[in-house]
Amino acid sequence: MGGATSKNRVQTANNAITDEKMEELKMMTSLTAAELQRVLVIFNKLDIFQTEQVDFSEILAHVDFIKNSPFGERMLEVYDLDCSRKLMLKEFAMLCSIFVPSCPREKKLKFLFDLYDLDNDGGLSTEDVFDSIKKMVSSEQTLKQHGGVKWK
Template sequence: MGNQTSSFSDEQFEAYQDCTFFTRKEIVRVFKRYRELAPNIVPFDMKGDESSQICIPYDIIEKMPELKENPFRQRICEVFSEDGSGKMSFDDFLDMFSVFSKAAPRDIKTVYAFRIYDFDGDNYLGRGDLEKTLRSLTRNELSSDDVEFVVDKVFEEADLDDDNMLSYIEFEHVISRAPDFLETFHIRI
């Protein structure tokens, strides 16, 4: 029993390989990690539609070592969960690890980074989004004046149309000049 591989159909494996940046072996490893989080919830055999129906609650996912120390763990889970609640099906979990894999291209990572930082979901990074992002990154260690100063500097540098919010294009432009973005937007499984 201990050396069995997960029970996905060939069609499921092909679909997963088509829409992720993973090999079959990596998909099995991600599933094993998912199942270890809640073996009482996740069955070994996922040949039906269980991979999109069975969900692990956020309060379990947030404690996994890969996310536990990440200040954006709740936003990450909300963005990748289909219903935005933070609970994750295997399909959601696999998507998350695929985007955070080294194999995922910069443009995919940039889209998801933007969504994670867009706390209010309006498709712009406004002052409130940037303040929440900065407070999360610094673990609330900056004064209000410091936060305001940094947010003003971000707008000064990145807000090309001076509308006091960053569009995806403006955000993408900033990220394109960040050489360590690909290294930091990564979770290893």
């Protein structure tokens, strides 16, 4: 699926990265080589202008597990390390790695804490919890208005 490996580079749909970069991404994300390859293919499909960064709007429009979450935009904000409203490959891979079984529990818990810490103050205030619940309830009401979730 678009990935031929040479001695020093991994070729993906639009781009090639070095083996060293691939190893660095594997170490920082807990993704297997196959999982990382899939992440690279998705990222490169979203990076249509080959700028090595993808705008939130592209991710929200095309990545189902983010698009369908009431916390989709917040997930992106948690991993947008430079607050640019764009994710670089490293940030996108770190986000995707949270959802694989091999991700350490501590990383998942840190992600959840950061997800609900809406004001980024390092704590979960009553307002953070209330606003998080409002997001979930609002999402549930939207689902009911549009006929619910359809399972394939």
